Amino acid sequence: MATWTTDDIPDQRGRLAIVTGATGGLGLETALALAGAGAEVVLAGRNPLKGDRAERMIRDRHPHAEVRFGLADLADLASIAAFGDRLLADGRPIDILVNNAGVMALPRRETTADGFERQFGVNYLSHFALTGRLLPLLTAGRARVVQLSSMAHHGGRIRLDDLNHAHGYRPWPVYQQSKLAMLMFAVELQRRSDAHGWGLTSVAAHPGVANTDLMSNGPGGLTGFGARLFLPLLTHSAAAGALPSLMAATLPAGCDAGRLLRPAGAWRMARPARPRARRPGRPRSRGGAPSLVRVGASHRRSLRLSPRPRCGRVTGRRFFSTMTKASPVRHASAIDSAR
Numbered sequence: 001m002a003t004w005t006t007d008d009i010p011d012q013r014g015r016l017a018i019v020t021g022a023t024g025g026l027g028l029e030t031a032l033a034l035a036g037a038g039a040e041v042v043l044a045g046r047n048p049l050k051g052d053r054a055e056r057m058i059r060d061r062h063p064h065a066e067v068r069f070g071l072a073d074l075a076d077l078a079s080i081a082a083f084g085d086r087l088l089a090d091g092r093p094i095d096i097l098v099n100n101a102g103v104m105a106l107p108r109r110e111t112t113a114d115g116f117e118r119q120f121g122v123n124y125l126s127h128f129a130l131t132g133r134l135l136p137l138l139t140a141g142r143a144r145v146v147q148l149s150s151m152a153h154h155g156g157r158i159r160l161d162d163l164n165h166a167h168g169y170r171p172w173p174v175y176q177q178s179k180l181a182m183l184m185f186a187v188e189l190q191r192r193s194d195a196h197g198w199g200l201t202s203v204a205a206h207p208g209v210a211n212t213d214l215m216s217n218g219p220g221g222l223t224g225f226g227a228r229l230f231l232p233l234l235t236h237s238a239a240a241g242a243l244p245s246l247m248a249a250t251l252p253a254g255c256d257a258g259r260l261l262r263p264a265g266a267w268r269m270a271r272p273a274r275p276r277a278r279r280p281g282r283p284r285s286r287g288g289a290p291s292l293v294r295v296g297a298s299h300r301r302s303l304r305l306s307p308r309p310r311c312g313r314v315t316g317r318r319f320f321s322t323m324t325k326a327s328p329v330r331h332a333s334a335i336d337s338a339r
Helices: 025-036 048-061 077-090 118-133 135-140 151-155 171-196 213-217 224-234 243-250
Strands: 016-020 040-045 066-071 096-099 144-148 201-205 260-262 276-278
Touching: 016 025, 016 118, 025 040, 025 048, 025 066, 025 096, 025 243, 040 048, 048 066, 066 077, 077 118, 077 135, 096 118, 096 243, 118 135, 118 171, 144 171, 144 243, 171 201, 201 243, 243 260
Parallel strands: 016 040, 016 096, 040 066, 096 144, 144 201, 201 260
Antiparallel strands: 260 276
């Protein structure tokens, strides 16, 4: 297929885009390209100083860019709720939501402010909570919603009996679980949108192996002389890694709904990114359990939907099933499930 580049992004003037984790890496490259195409972009992040630097960098490249920082700590559901409420108070429909922020393969188990294992909490639960909080604005804008997955999802298992990995924590399996959950969320969100007329286009994307801060700050710290020597040979740039997210965010409404966009090539490494679509493979759960992650089992206090969506099938298995009831996500979603 022909190479897709940022030159192929349609005119985005008059559109509002929210990008999480947009103060660096893939998120910043995504925000930069969207702003360059004319979109108004909100840089959602937890560090105002990095947000200010990101704003200035984008305006240096695109002097007329409409860009602003929005405080949203994805390790704190109260911060996500406050961020969402500020946007709801503005009342402007959202055209693009890119759920990009994440952490990777933390060497030791950490928890979020709400007590969730940090990788699962930041990579998946926070984005579910944010998407649900913003659902009225997303439906009003008939938005494209992009969930950032990873090629690591291929080995992912949903550990239903211990989603927070309180026992036997291992960095990579936990990361894989979170990215599989993001992929499945993209598929199920599209199914529910179709069933209830929300008008959303939900797409997953993964960047291949991109050389970003996540690489050096993630799996045990890929630093040192060896990493500096070999990473450029095995990876592509953050700008190239952002292309699948940008394609997912800017294709016409309905295009590639419920699909995964990724770089072409056998290993998605060290080559020009030619985004291509495919249908997600069959998800797996530990021990062959038929039920996978419920999005919002303990989130009913925030529900404002009618009719309530039903639990559905995702690539041959039920998606929304058991979430830990002992640790409710307080400020989560309007995307609850009903029997």
